[in-house]
Amino acid sequence: MPSNESAYRPTLSHFGVFCRNLDVMVDFYTSVFGMVETDRGEGHTMPFTIAFLSGNPAQHHQLALASGRGLDAPSTVMQLSFKVATIDDLREAWSRAESAGAGKLRGLNHGNALSIYFSDVEDNTVEVYLDTPWYVTQPHADPLDLSVADAQIWAETERVCRLDPTFATVEEWQRRQFGEQS
Numbered sequence: 001m002p003s004n005e006s007a008y009r010p011t012l013s014h015f016g017v018f019c020r021n022l023d024v025m026v027d028f029y030t031s032v033f034g035m036v037e038t039d040r041g042e043g044h045t046m047p048f049t050i051a052f053l054s055g056n057p058a059q060h061h062q063l064a065l066a067s068g069r070g071l072d073a074p075s076t077v078m079q080l081s082f083k084v085a086t087i088d089d090l091r092e093a094w095s096r097a098e099s100a101g102a103g104k105l106r107g108l109n110h111g112n113a114l115s116i117y118f119s120d121v122e123d124n125t126v127e128v129y130l131d132t133p134w135y136v137t138q139p140h141a142d143p144l145d146l147s148v149a150d151a152q153i154w155a156e157t158e159r160v161c162r163l164d165p166t167f168a169t170v171e172e173w174q175r176r177q178f179g180e181q182s
Helices: 022-033 087-099 150-163 170-181
Strands: 015-019 036-042 049-054 063-067 080-083 103-109 113-119 125-131
Touching: 015 022, 022 036, 022 049, 022 063, 022 087, 087 103, 087 113, 087 125, 087 150, 103 150
Parallel strands: 015 063, 080 125
Antiparallel strands: 036 049, 049 063, 103 113, 113 125
C-alpha cells in the first residue's frame, strides 16, 4: 500500500459511448449541451471513428463518441449526467433536449439533487441535475414539476428532505462520509 493513501483522489474526467450514427449523436450533444467537437479520427488501437466533445476549454474532451454500436444493439449506458447551476438551467436543458428529439422526458426530485432525465437519439439515458444543500439516503425520487416557481420547488424539496429520517445537510453528510478533509 502506498504510504500517502489518503491523498489519492482520482477525478472522473470523461465518458465514452458507442454510437450507431456518430454524426447524429454529435449533433445531439452539441445542440443540447453546447459542447464543441475538439477532435475526430480513427482509433489506432480501436477500429472506430471517435469524436471528442467538450464544454470546457480547459478539458480536451468530456465525452468521446465512437462508431461501432450495432444497429440492433441496445444501450448499455445506465446514464450520462450533466451538472447545471440553476433550476432555469434545468428548464433550458429540457427545452433543448425536446427540440433535439429526446424522448422519455421526466423530472425527479432526489432530495440531494433536482434532475431531469431523457433518452438521447440512440436511447441512452441522460440526466441533467443540480445539487441541493440537503442529503437523504439514495435512491430517492419524487416527481419534479419545473412549471412551478423556483421558491416552491426549493421549499417542497426542503420539506420532504426534513421529513426523511436520514436527513442531513450536505456538509454534515460530507463529514460523515469523508471526514474533516472534505
